[in-house]
Amino acid sequence: MSALIEIRDVSKVYRRDSIETPVLSGINLNVEHGEFLALMGPSGSGKTTLLNMIAGIDKPTSGQIRVGDTDIARMSESALAKWRASNVGFVFQFYNLIPVLTAFENVELPLLLTKLSKSERKKHVETALTIVGLSDRLNYYPKQLSGGQEQRVAIARAIVTDPLILIADEPTGDLDKTSAQEIMTLMQRLNSEFKKTIVMVTHDSHTASKASVLRHLEKGDLLPEDVQTN
Amino acid sequence: MKLLKMIFRNVFRHKLRTVLTILGIAVAVMAFGLLRTVVGAWGSGVAASSADRLVTRDAVTIINPLPLSYYNQIKQVSGVREVTYMNWFGGTYIDQSHFFARYAVDPGTFFSVYPEYLVGSKTLAAFRNQPNDCIVGSALAQRYNFKVGDVITIDGDIYPGTWEFQVAGIYKPKFKSTDAMAMFLNWNYLNEKVKQDFPGRADGVGWYVEQIDAGANSGDIGRRIDALFANSPAETKTESERQFQQGFLASAGAIISAMNYVSFVIVGIIMLVLANTMIMSARERTREYAVLKAIGFSGRHLIEMILGESLLVSLLGGALGIFLTYPVVESFASFASFLGADLFVQSATLLTAFAAVVFVGIAAALFPIQRTMNTKIADGIRFAG
Numbered sequence: 001m002s003a004l005i006e007i008r009d010v011s012k013v014y015r016r017d018s019i020e021t022p023v024l025s026g027i028n029l030n031v032e033h034g035e036f037l038a039l040m041g042p043s044g045s046g047k048t049t050l051l052n053m054i055a056g057i058d059k060p061t062s063g064q065i066r067v068g069d070t071d072i073a074r075m076s077e078s079a080l081a082k083w084r085a086s087n088v089g090f091v092f093q094f095y096n097l098i099p100v101l102t103a104f105e106n107v108e109l110p111l112l113l114t115k116l117s118k119s120e121r122k123k124h125v126e127t128a129l130t131i132v133g134l135s136d137r138l139n140y141y142p143k144q145l146s147g148g149q150e151q152r153v154a155i156a157r158a159i160v161t162d163p164l165i166l167i168a169d170e171p172t173g174d175l176d177k178t179s180a181q182e183i184m185t186l187m188q189r190l191n192s193e194f195k196k197t198i199v200m201v202t203h204d205s206h207t208a209s210k211a212s213v214l215r216h217l218e219k220g221d222l223l224p225e226d227v228q229t230n
Numbered sequence: 231m232k233l234l235k236m237i238f239r240n241v242f243r244h245k246l247r248t249v250l251t252i253l254g255i256a257v258a259v260m261a262f263g264l265l266r267t268v269v270g271a272w273g274s275g276v277a278a279s280s281a282d283r284l285v286t287r288d289a290v291t292i293i294n295p296l297p298l299s300y301y302n303q304i305k306q307v308s309g310v311r312e313v314t315y316m317n318w319f320g321g322t323y324i325d326q327s328h329f330f331a332r333y334a335v336d337p338g339t340f341f342s343v344y345p346e347y348l349v350g351s352k353t354l355a356a357f358r359n360q361p362n363d364c365i366v367g368s369a370l371a372q373r374y375n376f377k378v379g380d381v382i383t384i385d386g387d388i389y390p391g392t393w394e395f396q397v398a399g400i401y402k403p404k405f406k407s408t409d410a411m412a413m414f415l416n417w418n419y420l421n422e423k424v425k426q427d428f429p430g431r432a433d434g435v436g437w438y439v440e441q442i443d444a445g446a447n448s449g450d451i452g453r454r455i456d457a458l459f460a461n462s463p464a465e466t467k468t469e470s471e472r473q474f475q476q477g478f479l480a481s482a483g484a485i486i487s488a489m490n491y492v493s494f495v496i497v498g499i500i501m502l503v504l505a506n507t508m509i510m511s512a513r514e515r516t517r518e519y520a521v522l523k524a525i526g527f528s529g530r531h532l533i534e535m536i537l538g539e540s541l542l543v544s545l546l547g548g549a550l551g552i553f554l555t556y557p558v559v560e561s562f563a564s565f566a567s568f569l570g571a572d573l574f575v576q577s578a579t580l581l582t583a584f585a586a587v588v589f590v591g592i593a594a595a596l597f598p599i600q601r602t603m604n605t606k607i608a609d610g611i612r613f614a615g
């Protein structure tokens with residue numbers, strides 16, 4: 001069985017006016033079904049850029065990115081939007097919940113794009129919030145939650161559509177140690193218990209140690225593989 | 231639409247800012263409504279004018295009187311069914327701020343040429359028989375609480391002296407656009423007084439009004455009337471009542487066009503107020519909109535959200551403004567009585583205000599929509615407000 005995510009000779013050059021900034025050069029990477037990959041590297045090495053391209057919110061300057069059986073480097077914007085809606089769950093450093101919506105409504109957002117009925121949506125949202133341990137906070141607004149709780153709502157929002165891959169850019173970057181640990185335990189559980197394929201970017205080696213595979217980016221190049229055991 | 235909830239909550243995210251924006255729009259819409267109402271009242275004389283009435287006046291200027299002897303000659307012109315004549319009486323009631331129109335009219339013919347002024351037969355009989363009687367409009371009577379038998383004292387200027395007129399009755403306007411703020415006094419009584427005090431001005435008529443046969447060619451009839459008096463000391467100019475009214479309007483034209491212009495400047499102001507709010511909101515929500523796009527919401531969803539929010543604010547402000555227009559027009563009418571019964575909020579004004587508000591709601595959303603559409607998701611998520 002082939003890898004779930006296959007990245008071939010991917011390069012990225014940012015162009016602003018006449019200035020060209022090469023960020024990634026000839027990246028090759030496979031992510032297997034059920035893998036939990038951590039990407040590490042110094043600031044500015046291109047981690048977010050690579051993650052965004054895997055998630056289909058940015059496009060490579062050259063090369064191929066296949067996720068499942070879809071070649072996402074070649075899709076139109078609107079087709080990509082549809083693809084993301086059903087295949088990608090996003091977790092960001094700053095949670096990025098919608099402040100005017102409750103926890104329940106935030107988690108429900110991705111389901112508004114589906115054909116699910118109101119009662120079906122409710123069931124899915126409650127399940128997702130139960131998995132992240134917040135079934136008692138359905139009607140709280142983001143500002144009534146702690147940072148760790150906000151991030152757990154964000155994770156619930158990311159998994160509620162049962163996506164193919166989970167994308168996390170420094171999910172613990174804005175949290176204290178205890179909350180960070182809780183989030184990582186949750187991520188591990190999503191990987192082991194719910195078989196979610198996860199690609200995560202982090203600065204923190206402790207956070208990275210919870211992943212099953214660790215890769216380093218350095219100045220736009222991926223360093224040789226280094227499989228962890230834990 | 232499932233996004234409606236989010237639109238509503240977004241609108242009231244910054245309550246003070248939204249309330250101030252709505253109030254700003256409301257005040258501007260109210261000013262727009264008042265201006266359009268005044269402009270409309272000015273033009274309503276034209277709208278109320280009859281197509282089958284002609285007005286004959288001195289060819290040089292309406293200030294020059296015409297001889298009373300023209301009456302019988304005009305009456306003979308074919309196509310003319312009835313003729314009446316009148317003078318502008320002028321004068322002051324109480325003081326300059328209490329302005330209303332006063333005409334000396336021929337009691338025998340006036341009300342049959344002007345059927346839109348509804349008077350009872352008893353009132354008309356009294357008016358014809360009692361020389362110093364007058365008939366006042368219902369709006370005017372209401373304004374000053376005039377009752378039958380009351381004496382109205384006018385300080386004359388065109389016809390100097392202190393004049394006292396007794397109210398014979400009150401006329402009602404037939405149409406909403408009919409002037410209900412006028413006062414009609416007896417031309418014969420005025421002429422008798424003039425004969426005594428200023429014999430040189432006796433038998434002078436301000437202008438004649440002809441009722442013509444329905445469907446008759448008013449241009450031809452007008453030319454036939456004017457031909458009667460060609461090469462006489464008092465040549466005439468006959469035109470339709472509408473042209474006659476428009477001639478009056480032309481002198482006020484500059485003010486009207488300034489008011490028209492200002493009313494559209496106001497629409498521009500509303501747009502800037504709203505656009506400012508919408509641009510601030512969209513900027514603050516750069517990251518949220520990018521996240522929504524990442525999750526899979528399409529450009530159309532975001533356009534709906536931004537446009538919906540903009541329209542909601544502009545419509546709330548517009549509704550409040552239109553609501554406020556009524557009491558403001560009413561209180562304005564109380565000290566602008568010269569515009570009289572014509573000063574009411576016309577449905578055309580409401581429609582224009584509504585259209586302006588919708589237009590502004592859409593226009594104010596364009597820039598934020600364009601900005602949101604052009605922001606790449608990856609850049610939007612990095613955006614640090």
Ligand SMILES: Nc1ncnc2c1ncn2[C@@H]1O[C@H](COP(=O)(O)OP(=O)(O)OP(=O)(O)O)[C@@H](O)[C@H]1O
Nearest residue numbers: 014016021023042043044045046047048049050609
């Ligand atoms: N839109 C853009 N235009 C131009 N340059 C960009 C743009 N986005 C990122 N870059 C540049 O690309 C490089 C890699 O950025 P990226 O955000 O991928 O790094 P990163 O590894 O995620 O860094 P960090 O750990 O600080 O988040 C940086 O030098 C950055 O300045």
Ligand SMILES: [Mg+2]
Nearest residue numbers: 047048049169
């Ligand atoms: Mg980064």
